[in-house]
Amino acid sequence: MRDIWKVALRLLIIMIIAGLALGAAYTVTKDPIAEQKQMKAEEARRGVLADASTFEQVDFAQGNITEVYEGFDASGASCGYAVTVIGSGFGGDITMTVGVKDGVCTGIRISSHSETPGLGAKSTDEAFYGQFAGKSGQLTVNKNGATNDSEITAITAATITSTAVTNAVNEVLAAASSLE
Amino acid sequence: MANKFTKTFLNGLVNENPTFRLVLGMCPTLAVTTAVSNGLGMGLATTFVLVCSNFVISLIRNFVPSKVRIPAYIVVIATFVTVVQMVLEAFLPALSESLGLFIPLIVVNCIIFARAEAFAAKNDPVSSIADGLGMGLGFTCSLTVLSAVRELIGAGTLLGFPVLGANYPGVLLFVLAPGGYLTLGLTMVAFNAVMGKIDAKRAARQAAAEGSVA
Numbered sequence: 001m002r003d004i005w006k007v008a009l010r011l012l013i014i015m016i017i018a019g020l021a022l023g024a025a026y027t028v029t030k031d032p033i034a035e036q037k038q039m040k041a042e043e044a045r046r047g048v049l050a051d052a053s054t055f056e057q058v059d060f061a062q063g064n065i066t067e068v069y070e071g072f073d074a075s076g077a078s079c080g081y082a083v084t085v086i087g088s089g090f091g092g093d094i095t096m097t098v099g100v101k102d103g104v105c106t107g108i109r110i111s112s113h114s115e116t117p118g119l120g121a122k123s124t125d126e127a128f129y130g131q132f133a134g135k136s137g138q139l140t141v142n143k144n145g146a147t148n149d150s151e152i153t154a155i156t157a158a159t160i161t162s163t164a165v166t167n168a169v170n171e172v173l174a175a176a177s178s179l180e
Numbered sequence: 181m182a183n184k185f186t187k188t189f190l191n192g193l194v195n196e197n198p199t200f201r202l203v204l205g206m207c208p209t210l211a212v213t214t215a216v217s218n219g220l221g222m223g224l225a226t227t228f229v230l231v232c233s234n235f236v237i238s239l240i241r242n243f244v245p246s247k248v249r250i251p252a253y254i255v256v257i258a259t260f261v262t263v264v265q266m267v268l269e270a271f272l273p274a275l276s277e278s279l280g281l282f283i284p285l286i287v288v289n290c291i292i293f294a295r296a297e298a299f300a301a302k303n304d305p306v307s308s309i310a311d312g313l314g315m316g317l318g319f320t321c322s323l324t325v326l327s328a329v330r331e332l333i334g335a336g337t338l339l340g341f342p343v344l345g346a347n348y349p350g351v352l353l354f355v356l357a358p359g360g361y362l363t364l365g366l367t368m369v370a371f372n373a374v375m376g377k378i379d380a381k382r383a384a385r386q387a388a389a390e391g392s393v394a
Contacts, residue, residue, distance in 0.1 A: 007245040014244070014252050018259040025263040032270035040273070116214075119355065157352050 048099025087168035120161030192314025199322035219327030227316025234312035
């Protein structure tokens, strides 16, 4: 019986030390992590709305759209919206920021995803996401390469990922009319 | 002491290579070796956690009652992994982004647990660091070799740079899971064939030396 107390006490000591170490690490890293996330989101918004110098959050959420920021240029004129939208890809959620102005997509950035490395993960290459800039209306994915303005060339062997991103952009473009 | 350190280190790197000789950590091996950058990153992250956990477990080896050693080791390993993840995310966001997926996987990597149980719990802290370094780098080398083969055949690139020309069509099979099994199996055969020859030579030399003494 005494043995059990000894074992339990020692295990408790190990747990307490581990808990304290984790708590300390959390306290030290909490603010820098929040700052990094903030910076990354800001960077994504700037990436899709190149003219904007300040952003203001707009109260809007619909379907898979989670956050909307309106961008203003240096003179204070609106230069479009940066919309955070979640698409459902092959490996889970794909979070991306889509820029839209007057119903036209100004660009997209993928901020987090869990797609297959080497396949769906190529959606973060500019060769893929760069295709969306300047597009409008209802977009479709073409596995054999885009043949017209409303088509997007799919990533080889990652049609699900390509379609997920395209559908999310479509959703933003469709919602843009009620935004503006 | 220095000699023992080197010996333990080389043991992990070659003789008891975790992937090809001990056949440990197969799940991350098959999952992440699709590109060289992934294999290398996973290997180095594992090495870091392995060295730290081996060191700490060796330090507390006389304090931990053997009845509860497994939960105690898991707590030590999981604490290191979580701390590493938070520190990377806060101060090295670029590295954290490329390794992010693999860091939580380290907790369930049986190499770390196996070394805690088989080595660190029975040896002094310095040897345990040597063992952690050797095993970790052995794992890193194996992952790098496997991912180089898969990336080269599967996508025609190495570390993202095109090697086989832009017109190389790529063999999708090698990027996907079956390619992982094929590459792992064939590389293991090659590694063990070479090691078998070396072992045979070593045994022959030893037999000859013993013969001359007698």
